[in-house]
Amino acid sequence: MKKLIQLLSVLILFSCNNQSKKEEKMPNSPEPGCGVCYQYPQNSLDIGPEFMSTLEFKEKIEEDSLKVCSKCGAKWLGNSQVSDEDLKFKQSWETQKETIIPQNIQDTINSIGASLNWDYEEKKQLVPCKLHLKNGETIEFGAIMYSKSPPISYINNYKTIDINEVESISSSKYALSLEARLLAREASEAAMSFAPTVFKNKKGEKVVTNGPALFFKTDQAIGSELVPANERWSREKAKNEKFIYQNPSHPEETLVIIKTKA
Numbered sequence: 001m002k003k004l005i006q007l008l009s010v011l012i013l014f015s016c017n018n019q020s021k022k023e024e025k026m027p028n029s030p031e032p033g034c035g036v037c038y039q040y041p042q043n044s045l046d047i048g049p050e051f052m053s054t055l056e057f058k059e060k061i062e063e064d065s066l067k068v069c070s071k072c073g074a075k076w077l078g079n080s081q082v083s084d085e086d087l088k089f090k091q092s093w094e095t096q097k098e099t100i101i102p103q104n105i106q107d108t109i110n111s112i113g114a115s116l117n118w119d120y121e122e123k124k125q126l127v128p129c130k131l132h133l134k135n136g137e138t139i140e141f142g143a144i145m146y147s148k149s150p151p152i153s154y155i156n157n158y159k160t161i162d163i164n165e166v167e168s169i170s171s172s173k174y175a176l177s178l179e180a181r182l183l184a185r186e187a188s189e190a191a192m193s194f195a196p197t198v199f200k201n202k203k204g205e206k207v208v209t210n211g212p213a214l215f216f217k218t219d220q221a222i223g224s225e226l227v228p229a230n231e232r233w234s235r236e237k238a239k240n241e242k243f244i245y246q247n248p249s250h251p252e253e254t255l256v257i258i259k260t261k262a
């Protein structure tokens with residue numbers, strides 16, 4: 001999963017956007033605004049009390065307050081900016097019942113094992129797998145994801161498939177074992193957006209995952225063969241030793257979202 005990377009890139013993008021806005025028009029004093037339209041004062045990137053001060057309460061949606069920015073019209077639900085589609089999705093989610101998982105799929109889920117994602121809100125359990133669809137299609141990079149709350153950011157960032165379209169699931173040779181996933185999830189950041197865990201492939205070569213990886217696929221290594229190398233990655237080591245890294249362009253997971261009890 002690349003949530004952390006995504007979050008960081010959003011933050012970087014956000015600060016770059018604001019920096020370019022700052023160059024266009026540099027107010028002498030802080031100008032109030034929301035996360036979308038806030039303008040930093042000249043020569044400062046500090047966020048003052050003016051930040052998010054333009055939000056006006058619109059309505060209560062479940063436990064969250066929907067607020068609208070009086071300056072730019074952006075909608076905010078809790079700490080997240082939301083679109084009208086997001087709000088529609090959230091409403092339809094609330095009316096849905098808990099997902100019923102067919103027994104054959106449940107048995108495979110149990111044998112593969114679920115691991116926690118890194119998530120800045122609710123922590124979601126994920127089961128990497130191969131999806132066999134009723135229409136005959138096979139999806140190599142699939143994942144069952146349990147969610148208590150409407151997973152708006154996932155819906156916006158991943159392909160999703162309804163469980164009713166899935167005939168069966170099986171383990172993927174590119175998926176990391178439960179043990180490997182649990183270890184990778186504990187990794188701390190060694191560099192910006194980089195939380196490495198060192199594994200070994202069958203040949204004994206060192207393989208580095210980034211964050212809570214579900215899958216690994218390069219020409220030199222695949223997820224299912226990875227075993228812990230019991231060593232730490234460092235910049236120093238990386239200068240002298242060969243490590244195999246995940247190609248960042250590997251396919252994104254297709255998610256099957258399971259609604260669970262809140």
Ligand SMILES: [Zn+2]
Binds near residue numbers: 035070072
């Ligand atoms: Zn705004």
